[in-house]
Amino acid sequence: MNEYMKVANDLAEKNNLTNLGGPFGAVVVKNGKIVGKGSNCVVGSNDPTAHAEIMAIRNACKELNTFDLSGCELYTSCYPCPMCLSAIIWSNIKKVYYGNTKEDAAEIGFRDDMIYKYIERLSRNKEEKNIIELIPIDREETIKAFEEFKNKESKANY
């Protein structure tokens, strides 16, 4: 077994001994060294965003003192859900090794695959109000902050 995947998988296994969250673990690796670990703690920390990959990314960023993980790789015990996949893109990680599939996650009761399918249908303008109602309001006001940002001299880019 790959040595980094073993660490991710051990985190997933360890979670089964607790009620902190689902059986998911992940590590961020830079130049062969683990710089961040994470396990799912949605239930334990009352945080629906506390998936293994998100926690590993947050911890790696803390460790490296940056929001940019370019050059890092991620090992996760399960294929990332759309939230985590997007977080991986935002963090500039470009290589992800995964163990279980999103279909495996569906099999044990998690909604990863459902959310992928929802986003895919949404991209074809098939909005499904039973999942989320997305309602546009007040753009004539909110667009002003974007215009100000556009004209701002020193900008925080990510």
Added chain:
Amino acid sequence: MNEYMKVANDLAEKNNLTNLGGPFGAVVVKNGKIVGKGSNCVVGSNDPTAHAEIMAIRNACKELNTFDLSGCELYTSCYPCPMCLSAIIWSNIKKVYYGNTKEDAAEIGFRDDMIYKYIERLSRNKEEKNIIELIPIDREETIKAFEEFKNKESKANY
């Protein structure tokens, strides 16, 4: 202007006076009361997941002492990126009011729309290795944690 969107928009505007992150703000509302606020602080907190909606969800969960925001609504100054949209689904929020569009976000340099398009192509098995390489390994080992979870008596569900 809607009173909750005004609070979200004020947070976005306020961010333009700092270098904490992009011009995005969000609030979670329950029974007419704001229970969580968030503004983008990716740069300020070195956390690529610290988008306005994620921060508002985390803060609402802390306030309400739960990972389940069923019955809450979210107001966000900009259409949620796929990370935030998925976080909204995970948190069980079913109604989202937004101001600016994802095309507006692209216009000022953010990758929200690109990530939506990437996930849509990924769902058609059009993997693009220049964005992320997704490599399956060691499933024969990682699947064991899922089997254990399946057989577990008291499970942490979310």
